[in-house]
Amino acid sequence: MYNHLLDTFIAVADTGSFSAAARILFVSPTAVIKKINHLEYEYGITLLKRTHYGVELTEEGKALYQDAKYIRDYSNLALSRAKCKSAEKVDRTIRIGKSLNTPCDLLVQLWPLISKQDPSLKIDVVPFENSTEQVKLMFKNLGNEIDAYIGLLDSRMLHQRRCIGLRLNQEPLRLGVPFNHPLAAVRKIRLNDLNGKKLFLVQEGRFLAYDALRQELAEKWPSIQVVDCETVRLEEFNQCKDAGGMIVTIDPWKNIHPLFKTIPVAWEFSTPFGIVCSERPSPKMQYFLQVVETIVQAKKEDKFYHP
Numbered sequence: 001m002y003n004h005l006l007d008t009f010i011a012v013a014d015t016g017s018f019s020a021a022a023r024i025l026f027v028s029p030t031a032v033i034k035k036i037n038h039l040e041y042e043y044g045i046t047l048l049k050r051t052h053y054g055v056e057l058t059e060e061g062k063a064l065y066q067d068a069k070y071i072r073d074y075s076n077l078a079l080s081r082a083k084c085k086s087a088e089k090v091d092r093t094i095r096i097g098k099s100l101n102t103p104c105d106l107l108v109q110l111w112p113l114i115s116k117q118d119p120s121l122k123i124d125v126v127p128f129e130n131s132t133e134q135v136k137l138m139f140k141n142l143g144n145e146i147d148a149y150i151g152l153l154d155s156r157m158l159h160q161r162r163c164i165g166l167r168l169n170q171e172p173l174r175l176g177v178p179f180n181h182p183l184a185a186v187r188k189i190r191l192n193d194l195n196g197k198k199l200f201l202v203q204e205g206r207f208l209a210y211d212a213l214r215q216e217l218a219e220k221w222p223s224i225q226v227v228d229c230e231t232v233r234l235e236e237f238n239q240c241k242d243a244g245g246m247i248v249t250i251d252p253w254k255n256i257h258p259l260f261k262t263i264p265v266a267w268e269f270s271t272p273f274g275i276v277c278s279e280r281p282s283p284k285m286q287y288f289l290q291v292v293e294t295i296v297q298a299k300k301e302d303k304f305y306h307p
Contacts (some may be wrong), residue, residue, distance in 0.1 A: 097149035143278035165304040170272035171250040198245030209271035
């Protein structure tokens with residue numbers, strides 16, 4: 001079974017010091033040191049180098065670190081699976097919301113691995129409209145009619161929506177360009193190409209990446225005409241087309257409007273994209289997240305679980 005001394009080792013490796021690990025584990029630094037010494041003595045290996053600046057992983061420590069995290073996560077997953085099987089009737093169907101802005105492609109790609117991990121897991125795809133009222137209603141009832149959806153997420157958005165999220169991908173910000181636009185034939189758009197052009201951008205205060213882009217454009221490229229839009233839906237694409245502009249978008253949204261093409265831009269802005277669910281997920285949703293975390297080998301920074 002899982003050796004819980006590894007929890008202490010992982011905490012020390014993550015924080016780089018015994019005292020910082022002690023704060024996370026709610027024990028004394030002395031207790032942390034004793035557990036690490038015990039682990040090293042028990043297996044006859046040196047895992048950490050003690051320095052005046054903290055601790056560093058030895059080669060043996062580096063080798064153990066990644067495996068230890070996998071073992072911990074897989075052990076938690078195994079226990080959750082056993083807990084689920086102990087119930088007489090367990091509903092393992094995850095209801096995934098789907099709209100033009102929340103496609104299920106990433107989940108579909110992962111599904112063979114998810115099903116292999118636990119064949120009893122199933123999904124139902126629940127369509128919903130992208131209107132402002134329907135989206136508000138979806139968030140209000142998230143966890144009831146819909147368990148989760150795949151879409152944009154960052155700490156600000158999750159806090160505003162009272163949700164948690166698991167990043168599956170980091171999506172570069174692109175430009176949606178109408179086919180009849182002068183830049184439609186360009187393979188990659190340079191910022192100089194945007195001088196004097198209209199750029200439709202999600203209104204300020206919604207997403208961190210969009211706000212960072214907005215700030216840089218205002219500071220360095222004031223000649224670009226930024227046009228605020230509520231969000232990125234078919235309606236905004238139509239407004240953009242009629243105005244002869246372009247719209248900031250991402251690859252998963254390339255099918256929102258048939259008369260637009262998605263083109264890369266010479267900037268370094270991107271946004272997290274993944275699973276979004278209620279801040280109080282049901283037991284089956286917690287289990288599902290654990291399964292996906294194990295499959296994608298999620299890192300600490302991928303888990304937006306404390307908005």
